Amino acid sequence: MPLKIAFAASRAPVAQTARAALVGRYGNAPLESADIIVALGGDGFMLQTLHDTRELSAPVYGMNRGTIGFLMNEYSESALVERLEAAEEAEVNPLTMRATGVDGTTHDALAINEVSLLRASAQAAKLRITVDGRLRMEELVCDGALVATPAGSTAYNYSAHGPVLPIGSDVLALTAVAAFRPRRWRGALLPKTATVRFDVLEPEKRPVMAEADSRSVMNVTSVVIRSEPSVVHRILFDPGHGLEERLISEQFS
DSSP states (O other): OOOOEEEEEOSSHHHHHHHHHHHHHHOOOOGGGOSEEEEEEOHHHHHHHHHHTTTSSOOEEEEEOSSOOTTOBOOOSTTHHHHHHHOEEEEEOOEEEEEEETTSOEEEEEESSEEEEEEOSSSOEEEEEEETTEEEEEEEEESEEEEEOTTTTTTHHHHTTOOOOOTTSOEEEEEEESOTBTTTOOEEEEETTOEEEEEESSTTTSOEEEEETTEEEOSEEEEEEEEOTTOOEEEEEOTTOOHHHHHHHHTTO
16 A cells, blocks of 8 residues: 655745645545645754644654754655655653743643753843752853754753753653852753753842743743653654654764
8 A cells, every 4th residue: 555645844834835746646635535744944943843743643753954963864856755664763752841921821832852041131040949849059140041852952951051962761860050059050951751840039130031942932930841751753764764863963063
């Protein structure tokens, strides 16, 4: 039985042109009945596609029509069915974020890469950090902090000098962004089962925003983050270029 492929593309002209060419060559199945979803764009669009299709059973195979493309495979119109049939699968659990605003409202979101807290004014943020109900840091003065999954450890986390995490390591990275006090504190490695709570100190004077894969909540007073094992994202990679290999290679680049 022919492989049913659904194509999704970012709004970038190069991605739209690629989608038209691939649909003309391989057809286009409805998302709900597809065996595999092919995402055309960059890493941002890949994350969007994974979020949008998390209720579907089909895995997602990305082809780079963007800039970075860490989660993407090399673009080619040729032999796509053969590539999809030979692809390696990686399973990723996202983080769940519950952010509480200064007005008392709560906001829930999922993040495949990271949940970050960032100062929203000229004033440095002041954060209190609790892990599994135990106070771990009374006050962190910084530009921000984040919790990253292994899949997201080479994104913002890596830019903030956080560690690259192997895909099967079952740990999370808690990384500070430009820590002022304790000076040069960069963070900690935590078990995947950990629940991390950030409380914002002086939220009126030092406003902080929270982001879950670029989904923003302004003026938060607290953010609770944990891994969500009930949600599984399936990502496909060409043989020898899977997510585990990419994470290891990144450390030697």
